[in-house]
Amino acid sequence: MKRILAVLAIGLAWIASVGAAGFETRADLPAPELKAHDLRGAPKTLADYRGKVVLLNFWATWCPPCQREMPSLERLRTRMAGRPLEIVAVSSAEAPDDVKAFLAKMKLGFPILLDPDGSNTRRWNVFALPTTFVLDADGRVRHVLTGPAEWDEGEPLAVVEGLLAKPRR
Amino acid sequence: MRLLSLFLSALCLWVTAAHAGVPDFQRFPATGQRLLLWVASERGRSDPELAAARQLAAQGVEVWSLDPANAYFLPQVPSSMDALPLQDMSAWLRAADASGKRVVVFAVGRAAVPVLRAAALLGRERRSRLCVMLMHPNLYTTAEPLSAPAYLDLGDLSGLRVRVLQPRRSAATPWLSSLTDHLGRLGADASAAILENLREGYWAREAPTDFETAERDRMDAMLLHQLDLWGCE
Numbered sequence: 064m065k066r067i068l069a070v071l072a073i074g075l076a077w078i079a080s081v082g083a084a085g086f087e088t089r090a091d092l093p094a095p096e097l098k099a100h101d102l103r104g105a106p107k108t109l110a111d112y113r114g115k116v117v118l119l120n121f122w123a124t125w126c127p128p129c130q131r132e133m134p135s136l137e138r139l140r141t142r143m144a145g146r147p148l149e150i151v152a153v154s155s156a157e158a159p160d161d162v163k164a165f166l167a168k169m170k171l172g173f174p175i176l177l178d179p180d181g182s183n184t185r186r187w188n189v190f191a192l193p194t195t196f197v198l199d200a201d202g203r204v205r206h207v208l209t210g211p212a213e214w215d216e217g218e219p220l221a222v223v224e225g226l227l228a229k230p231r232r
Numbered sequence: 233m234r235l236l237s238l239f240l241s242a243l244c245l246w247v248t249a250a251h252a253g254v255p256d257f258q259r260f261p262a263t264g265q266r267l268l269l270w271v272a273s274e275r276g277r278s279d280p281e282l283a284a285a286r287q288l289a290a291q292g293v294e295v296w297s298l299d300p301a302n303a304y305f306l307p308q309v310p311s312s313m314d315a316l317p318l319q320d321m322s323a324w325l326r327a328a329d330a331s332g333k334r335v336v337v338f339a340v341g342r343a344a345v346p347v348l349r350a351a352a353l354l355g356r357e358r359r360s361r362l363c364v365m366l367m368h369p370n371l372y373t374t375a376e377p378l379s380a381p382a383y384l385d386l387g388d389l390s391g392l393r394v395r396v397l398q399p400r401r402s403a404a405t406p407w408l409s410s411l412t413d414h415l416g417r418l419g420a421d422a423s424a425a426i427l428e429n430l431r432e433g434y435w436a437r438e439a440p441t442d443f444e445t446a447e448r449d450r451m452d453a454m455l456l457h458q459l460d461l462w463g464c465e
Contacts, residue, residue, distance in 0.1 A: 125401040184406045190407070191375075
């Protein structure tokens, strides 16, 4: 009984914290198509990350809030090493050279994808930067956050942990 | 004689304004044939905007500068722009048209909404004499991730020539064609120009890049250049 109550309390706290961060929870929303290239020119789609929780972050080098949250995404990557989480950052409508120049100054260990013509930005209907989609291991959008976050603590971390704890269908 | 003429014009304008409820605006007189109606964004009018207005007047372009949020004692949020009295805005456009000068409206951000709605209230003939330049306009009703954008119905814009100036470094840039398509569906003759290496509101940013600082100091030249490129007369 105590154990059930404890689980319920954690669950309620998690739900409350997710709401407080500005996350929008989506029930089983199929993800739009992602068709991008990485910095080496290799094509990438969501299928490349199937079976993992995916944190898909739309950002730009000129966007100060995006720059501010990048170190926390990198800390999250380090913290989650060995667990089925993939952090993928899509540079929105920027020239590849601008992205490469930025990454020469800020070292990031997660994949960066290029969207120079903004086609992915439009398909995912991104209107503000950063915007982050959190997908479950079945490739469905479960949470959306418009604006920056400290991803390795508090509510954002709870969102990621919540999906990692969820069994696959 | 010229002084008398200027006095009578000013008196006429004041009388018109008093009757029509024209919003309180700041005037930068000039003797040239161009009149620029500068409508600041919901964030209010910044010093660089006033400096640019003075520089334009010194080059012969008269500027009427309106800070709508301040003029109507409204909070500096986008929804305030949607609440402006359109009859006042429309009367302001009519007063500008009555000056006999070639009128260009330059509106920033959400201030595009009252400007376009006021233009819709004008007759087609008067509207077709206007040129409207919009700096990174926000015409959304809703813009939610994973949902198609929805734009405001601004009324009949047939005959209105609209040029959108869009800083490249903006989340709105990928949506530019969607925006001009919407204006086109309302009847406007809409086109767009990209401002490279700039962010929205670059002239009033807390931490501008060196390029943005330089561009802030030459907003007058940028506007004249864009007007010449556009060729709206």
